[in-house]
Amino acid sequence: MTANIIDRKERPALDPKDFKGDVHPDWCPGCGDFGVLNCLQRVFAELGIPKHEIAVISGIGCSSNLPGFINTYGMHTLHGRSLPNAQGFKLSHHDMTVVAVGGDGDGYGIGVGHFIHALRRNMDLTYIVMNNSIYGLTTGQTSPTSAIGMKTKSTPFGNPEAPLNPITLALGSGASFVARAFTGNPKQVVEIYKAAIKHKGFAIIDTFSPCVTFNKVNTAKYYKDNTYDLNAAGHDTSNIEAAFTLAIKDTYGTDRIACGIFYQSERPCYEESEKNTLSTPVVDHQLGISPERAKELKATFQ
Amino acid sequence: MANKNNVIVRIAGAAGDGIQSTGELLGKTCSRMGLHVLAYNSFQSAIRGGHVWLQMAIGPEKQTDHGEEPEVVLLFSKTSPPVHVPDVKSGGTVFYNAATIKKEEIESIRSDVNYYGLDLKAMADAAKLTEVNSVMINVMLAGAMVQTLNLDGKVTLEFIKHKFLKKGEKVVELNHAIFNLGFEWTKANTKPLNLNLKGNNIPKLFMSGNDAIGMGLVAGGLKFYAAYPMSPATGILHYVSTLAQSDKLIIKQVEDELAAINWAIGAGTAGVRAATGTAGGGFCLMVEALGFAGMGEVPLVTVLVQRGGPSTGVPTKIEQADINLAMGGNGDFPRFIVAPKDLEDCFYQSARALNIAEKYQLPVILISDFFLSEHFETVDDLDFSKIKIERGKLLTEWNSSEKYKRYAYTDDDISPRVRPGTPGAMHLTISDEHNEYGHLMSDIEAGLPHARAERIKMHAKRMRKVQLMIDNGDVKPPTLEGDTNAQITFVTWGSTYGYIKSAMKLLEKEGTKANHLHFTDIYPIPREQTLALFKKCKRIISVEANMCNSLCRQILAETGFEITEHINRWDGEPFTGEYIVNELKKKSIVDKQLVNA
Numbered sequence: 001m002t003a004n005i006i007d008r009k010e011r012p013a014l015d016p017k018d019f020k021g022d023v024h025p026d027w028c029p030g031c032g033d034f035g036v037l038n039c040l041q042r043v044f045a046e047l048g049i050p051k052h053e054i055a056v057i058s059g060i061g062c063s064s065n066l067p068g069f070i071n072t073y074g075m076h077t078l079h080g081r082s083l084p085n086a087q088g089f090k091l092s093h094h095d096m097t098v099v100a101v102g103g104d105g106d107g108y109g110i111g112v113g114h115f116i117h118a119l120r121r122n123m124d125l126t127y128i129v130m131n132n133s134i135y136g137l138t139t140g141q142t143s144p145t146s147a148i149g150m151k152t153k154s155t156p157f158g159n160p161e162a163p164l165n166p167i168t169l170a171l172g173s174g175a176s177f178v179a180r181a182f183t184g185n186p187k188q189v190v191e192i193y194k195a196a197i198k199h200k201g202f203a204i205i206d207t208f209s210p211c212v213t214f215n216k217v218n219t220a221k222y223y224k225d226n227t228y229d230l231n232a233a234g235h236d237t238s239n240i241e242a243a244f245t246l247a248i249k250d251t252y253g254t255d256r257i258a259c260g261i262f263y264q265s266e267r268p269c270y271e272e273s274e275k276n277t278l279s280t281p282v283v284d285h286q287l288g289i290s291p292e293r294a295k296e297l298k299a300t301f302q
Numbered sequence: 303m304a305n306k307n308n309v310i311v312r313i314a315g316a317a318g319d320g321i322q323s324t325g326e327l328l329g330k331t332c333s334r335m336g337l338h339v340l341a342y343n344s345f346q347s348a349i350r351g352g353h354v355w356l357q358m359a360i361g362p363e364k365q366t367d368h369g370e371e372p373e374v375v376l377l378f379s380k381t382s383p384p385v386h387v388p389d390v391k392s393g394g395t396v397f398y399n400a401a402t403i404k405k406e407e408i409e410s411i412r413s414d415v416n417y418y419g420l421d422l423k424a425m426a427d428a429a430k431l432t433e434v435n436s437v438m439i440n441v442m443l444a445g446a447m448v449q450t451l452n453l454d455g456k457v458t459l460e461f462i463k464h465k466f467l468k469k470g471e472k473v474v475e476l477n478h479a480i481f482n483l484g485f486e487w488t489k490a491n492t493k494p495l496n497l498n499l500k501g502n503n504i505p506k507l508f509m510s511g512n513d514a515i516g517m518g519l520v521a522g523g524l525k526f527y528a529a530y531p532m533s534p535a536t537g538i539l540h541y542v543s544t545l546a547q548s549d550k551l552i553i554k555q556v557e558d559e560l561a562a563i564n565w566a567i568g569a570g571t572a573g574v575r576a577a578t579g580t581a582g583g584g585f586c587l588m589v590e591a592l593g594f595a596g597m598g599e600v601p602l603v604t605v606l607v608q609r610g611g612p613s614t615g616v617p618t619k620i621e622q623a624d625i626n627l628a629m630g631g632n633g634d635f636p637r638f639i640v641a642p643k644d645l646e647d648c649f650y651q652s653a654r655a656l657n658i659a660e661k662y663q664l665p666v667i668l669i670s671d672f673f674l675s676e677h678f679e680t681v682d683d684l685d686f687s688k689i690k691i692e693r694g695k696l697l698t699e700w701n702s703s704e705k706y707k708r709y710a711y712t713d714d715d716i717s718p719r720v721r722p723g724t725p726g727a728m729h730l731t732i733s734d735e736h737n738e739y740g741h742l743m744s745d746i747e748a749g750l751p752h753a754r755a756e757r758i759k760m761h762a763k764r765m766r767k768v769q770l771m772i773d774n775g776d777v778k779p780p781t782l783e784g785d786t787n788a789q790i791t792f793v794t795w796g797s798t799y800g801y802i803k804s805a806m807k808l809l810e811k812e813g814t815k816a817n818h819l820h821f822t823d824i825y826p827i828p829r830e831q832t833l834a835l836f837k838k839c840k841r842i843i844s845v846e847a848n849m850c851n852s853l854c855r856q857i858l859a860e861t862g863f864e865i866t867e868h869i870n871r872w873d874g875e876p877f878t879g880e881y882i883v884n885e886l887k888k889k890s891i892v893d894k895q896l897v898n899a
Contacts, residue, residue, distance in 0.1 A: 022739065026746050052725045057568070060733070067730055068742060073722040075571055076732040076742065077564065078594050084561040088568025088576070089722075091552050092526060096572075096723055117557040277550040283573045283721060285550060287523030287691050293549070294686035297517060301507040301681075302334065 011048030016041045019051060021069040032209030032220070033063045033130050035183030040099070040128070041070060043193040054097045057086040059106035062137045063130035063209065066101050080111030083118045083127065090125050092282045094271055097197060098125040105135050108144040108164050115204075119173035122201045123270040128193070129166065130209035133218045140214035147252040150217060166206040167247035167262055171240060176269075177203035178243065178262045182223045183210070185259065192261060201269040208259075223257065230258035237264045307362055307498050309451060310369040313443075314355035314386045315378025315399075317348050320440035324376065325356040325678070326465075327444040331458040332360050333508040333680045336501030340365035340800075341678040342876060347533070347617050353385055360451070362500060365679070366800035367879045373495070374450055376443045377403060387411040395495070397446045397488075399439045418492055420446060425483050431476065438480050445484025452497055455485050506680040511670060511797075512537025514648035515605060517684065519577055520545060522653030523691045526576035528554045528565035533617045534672045535579045535607040559584035563591040563604060570600045571731045573696065573721035575656050579605030582624050583614060589630045592665050596635025596764065598731040599709065599717065601659035601666075601694075603652075608671040610874050619874030620672040622796055623848035625824060625856045628667045636767040638662070638777065639825040641669040643799035645679050647822070653689045658776060661694035662767050663719060669824065671847070673876040674797035695719055700727035707738040711759065715766045735760060768826050777823045779831035782838065784817030790886070791839035793865060795821040795853045797876065798845055804879030809886075821853060827860040836863050843867040843889075845882060 019041040027033050044054060054072035058064035060079035067074035073096070077085045086100040107115055107129045118127070134152065135141040141154035145166070149158040170178045177199040181189045189207065196203035208227075210220045235258075236242055243263040249255040271278055289297065313324050325341055332339045341358040357372060359365040371391040377383060377398040390396060392414045400419030409417050422442050426434040441462070448458050459478055466474045509517075516538045519527070529539045539555065546553040552569070556562050562578045569576035580588065585606045595602040608624045610616025628639050638658050642651040652668060659666040695718045700706050706727035710717040717738075720727035734742035737756050747753040771777045782791075784806060792802045802818050809816050819835060819842075821827070836842065844854050844865045849872045854865040869885045871877055 023741050050725070051728055052723060055572075055722055065742070065745065068732075071728055073728050074730045075568065075598075076730050076734065077567070078590055078733055081560065081564040081591065081594075084556070084564030085568035085571070088526070088528065088565035088570075089572045090568075091554075092569040092572035092574040092576070093723055113557055114561055117561070274552065276547060277552060281723075282525050282550075282552055282569075283723070285525055285574075287525065287575060287693075288689070289521050289549070289686055291686065294521070294684075297520075297545075298507055298684060301509040301513065302505045 013048050014045040014050070016045040019044050019071050021071050023068050025069045026065065027062060028213050030212040031062070032132060032183040032211070033066065035186055035189065036063070036101070036128060036130055036207055036209055037066055037069055039183075039186050039189040039193055042190055043197065044072070046190070047194060047197060049097050053095070054099070055089055056099050056101060057089060058082050058100070059102040059111060061103040061106045063101065063103040064106055080106055080109070080114070082106065083111060083114040086125055087118060087121070087123050090123055091271075091274070094124070094278050095281050099197070100125060100127045102129060103136070104129060104131040104133060104143050104145045108166060112144070112164075116169070116173045118202055119170055119175040119204065121270050122174065122176050122267065124200055124202070126193070126196045126203045126205070128205050128207055131166070131206050132209050132211035132215055133163070134211050134215040136211045136214055147217065152214075163252065165247065166204070168244065170204050171243055171247060171263055175204055175263070176201035176265045176267050179203070179205045180208070180259050180262065181205055182208040182227050182259050184220050184224050185227070188229060188259060195261060199264065201267065227257045227259045229260050230262070231260035235260065235262070237261050306496060307500065308360070309374065309495070309497055309499065310357065310359050310372045311374040311447065311451070312355055312357045312372035312386060312389070313376045314353070314382045316351050316381065317345065317354050318350045319354070319378040320437055321354045321356055321378065324440040324444050325358065327441070327458055327461065328358065328447055329508050329678060330461045331448055331453050332499075332501065333506040334457045334461065335454055336503045336506065337361065337499055338363060338365045338506065338680045339508065339678070340368055340680075342368035342673065343676055344875065345618050353381065355386065360499060362502070367804035368876070370878050370880045374447060376447055378439065378443070383408040383411055387415065390415050395450060395492070397443055397450075399443070401436065401439065416492070418446070418488070420484060420487065422480070425487065426480065429479065429483060431479055433476065434480070438477070441477050441480045442484035445481040446488040449485045449488040450492060450495055451499055452494055453499060455481075506682055507684065508678060508680050509645065510537055510678050511645055511648045511675040513541050514645045514681070514684070515652045515668070515670065515675070516541035518649035518652030519603070519656065520549060520551070521649070521686050521689050522656040523575045524551065524577055524656065525574040526552045526566065526569040527578065528556050528562045528569075528576070529579050530556060530559045530562050530584060532559075532581045532584045534609055534675045535581050535584070535605060537675060538579045538605060559587040560591070563588040563602070566602055567591060567595055567598070567600050570595070570602050571598070571722065575601070575660065577603035577605065577656070579607065581607050581609050581617075582611050582627060585624070585627055589627075590632070592637070593631040593633060593635050594733045595665040596631070596637060597733050597735070599663040599719070599764070600731060601663055603655045603659050603666045603668060605668045605670065607675045608669065616874050618672065620797070620847050620876050621872060621874070622671055622798070622846050623850065623852050624669065625852040628669055629825060629856070634761075634765060636662070636664045636764055637825065638664065638666045638771060639669060639823070640666065641796045641822060641824050642674065643796060643820060643822060644674070645681050646684065648674065649684045650688065651822070657692045658771070660696065661692055661776070662771060663694065663716060664767060669796065671796050696721060698724055700724050705739070708740040709736060709738050709760065709763075711738060711763055714770060715763045716770075772826055772828045777826055777828060779828045780819050780821040780835060782817060782819050782835050785815050786817065786838055788815040788817040789840055790814065790816040791819050791842045792816060793819045793821070793842060793844040793853070794846070795824060798847060801877040801879055801882060802845060805882035808879050808883045821857075824853070824856060825860070827857065829861045832857070832861050833863060841867070843869055843886070845869045845877065847871050847877065
């Protein structure tokens with residue numbers, strides 16, 4: 001295996017079918033999450049990463065079932081805790097490719113504290129949030145990205161709270177790779193995911209993944225009609241001010257919704273600070289203390 | 303009667319006065335002379351001010367009790383005398399900082415102790431020392447203490463050199479000079495105590511329980527520790543952090559305790575030995591993830607250092623009321639709970655915790671308490687060669703033609719665990735109920751006949767690991783120490799161990815024989831063996847630093863045996879042997895009154 005902090009070699013492409021899991025997805029027909037799954041399988045195959053060198057780690061929710069449908073290592077953790085598990089896993093076995101996945105409730109609601117710190121920490125992993133602006137698995141309550149006024153089971157008179165903006169939050173928290181994608185445009189999704197996995201640092205891709213059952217507002221048609229490719233429009237991804245200008249545009253109103261890579265910087269990833277310890281993956285370290293070292297440890301207390 | 307080769311001393315002042323460094327000078331002097339020391343820190347949650355004191359028991363034997371009345375006291379701040387002078391043993395000695403404490407005021411408190419005020423500025427000026435800082439009074443008073451206890455001043459001078467050398471020769475010389483001023487002044491102006499503190503000249507380790515836990519974890523193969531600072535568990539994070547680079551450990555302070563335990567679970571899943579540590583409040587946040595480690599069969603060690611509760615409670619004081627918390631979580635899952643009894647035990651049990659976690663693929667909770675974790679004590683030696691790292695069924699290869707089942711049913715209910723990254727054995731670690739492959743059943747299968755059968759089987763597979771730990775002899779019954787014919791049996795757990803030893807000695811002098819049943823493994827408890835031990839006991843009295851008898855409830859739940867007599871303390875201060883004996887006497891008076899009525 002190659003150590004990601006040192007190099008990522010180009011490798012021959014694999015067959016996406018290899019990445020098909022044992023279990024058929026139980027998502028509703030037409031769910032956006034199928035798009036994320038298919039794209040991710042294609043990306044792993046096209047990047048040629050062997051399946052045993054990948055860990056896909058999720059929280060809880062409809063979209064967090066994804067690791068069960070892909071043939072790699074992985075964890076299906078607790079609600080909101082994909083990132084802590086993914087970061088602990090990554091530092092322990094840093095030459096594996098780690099992708100954290102989950103929904104908007106999981107990542108921007110119950111897990112938002114971890115999200116912010118993961119952004120500033122900048123560990124070399126990829127985080128895909130399948131954002132549908134609704135709680136699906138619990139049958140349709142308001143989410144952190146539901147629009148003001150949106151009627152859901154928990155807000156029958158309309159959501160009074162302003163939605164969280166994942167892109168400005170990420171940009172403001174020291175993220176080194178910030179992107180937005182829409183599952184209705186798989187070509188762009190694949191491109192972005194590839195760039196994100198290749199990126200040496202923490203990459204967040206807020207991915208519109210419409211819920212066909214509980215969100216009748218932010219539908220596939222809504223995004224199809226309102227999104228455009230910001231990179232094709234000539235955005236400079238190294239310019240954080242320009243990224244903010246695009247990111248503050250309302251995704252629920254009359255503004256066109258920009259999709260693509262908002263920002264990418266080359267600041268050192270977290271693993272660089274542990275270079276000595278990570279000269280070999282921690283899982284391969286010899287355990288325990290030599291008799292000579294034991295003497296030294298005890299001497300500090302004498 | 304003053305024990306001639308044994309002494310209790312106290313160093314008191316406000317936070318920021320250097321009480322800890324004075325204690326370190328004295329403690330290291332004794333430990334390097336081969337004497338035993340037990341030092342109890344009493345402090346509050348303030349960084350400056352308040353009342354801070356350190357009480358130390360010193361003697362040639364292992365010290366188990368910091369005692370009640372100090373014979374020699376060093377007082378630093380003007381608020382100290384009214385708090386501490388009344389505690390001094392009659393005929394004892396008080397050295398104080400004459401710059402902050404007025405002679406008339408302190409001497410008016412009581413007349414049966416000897417007072418000596420030391421004036422740093424006057425004495426330093428007379429000796430023509432320059433660059434003297436008022437906080438250096440602590441070195442001068444340490445000189446007074448070392449002289450009055452008739453300890454070897456050369457040992458202290460050597461330690462001062464060791465401690466200050468990185469600040470330069472000049473700093474060493476100045477501190478030596480100030481120490482000598484205090485030492486010589488005391489020699490010339492005071493009556494030496496009738497003491498003969500003789501060590502065996504074999505230097506001991508002088509460390510805290512948190513240091514010992516950290517060292518035990520590292521000795522046991524720890525590679526990963528994630529935590530969020532919380533008293534009194536933070537010392538573990540501090541200690542292992544110092545080793546991060548030299549010993550190639552991943553040590554992470556993360557954003558909260560939810561993160562800390564989940565980072566450790568991620569690391570444990572990846573295949574490294576991982577732990578986290580916190581106090582009761584932080585542990586509350588970790589409990590959901592504890593169940594995840596149980597369900598996902600992930601090896602994990604969580605150190606739970608108890609402090610006064612509930613809620614934020616009393617952060618810097620002792621309490622032993624968190625067994626219920628360690629037993630907490632939704633649903634049933636296997637776990638192992640161990641409570642070390644002293645510093646050596648902190649070291650060995652921490653290493654053992656990592657082995658059990660990995661061998662049985664489950665969460666282990668190591669319970670300490672404020673006193674055990676934060677107090678300093680001498681340790682003869684820690685034997686690293688006794689620690690054997692056992693990784694259980696961890697595989698780094700999968701060559702079978704069969705598809706790998708992470709949660710395979712096996713004869714002993716422990717499934718071979720293939721390390722992620724291994725070709726051909728891709729699988730999930732999962733928090734939902736699942737089948738042998740780790741496919742979840744909650745979404746579309748739960749409730750169907752085959753899923754019900756699977757649920758019964760998989761749940762039972764996990765829970766049978768509890769009995770397996772007992773059957774394998776990896777979980778031990780309590781230990782019964784002392785005369786089996788004793789009239790009284792004290793039942794304890796955790797740091798209360800040492801105080802019972804000291805209470806037993808005091809009782810023996812009065813002609814009362816007591817023995818001691820101590821629980822180290824708190825869950826599971828081997829039922830039959832434990833009941834057999836209870837059968838041997840006459841009058842059984844629990845001694846716990848809590849109000850509601852955490853251990854007794856655990857014993858009742860696990861064995862059906864009910865303990866009905868209790869000695870409790872929950873004012874935040876640790877027991878002492880004397881305290882326990884007094885409580886016992888009060889009980890006996892009540893008993894007699896009942897008989898007479």
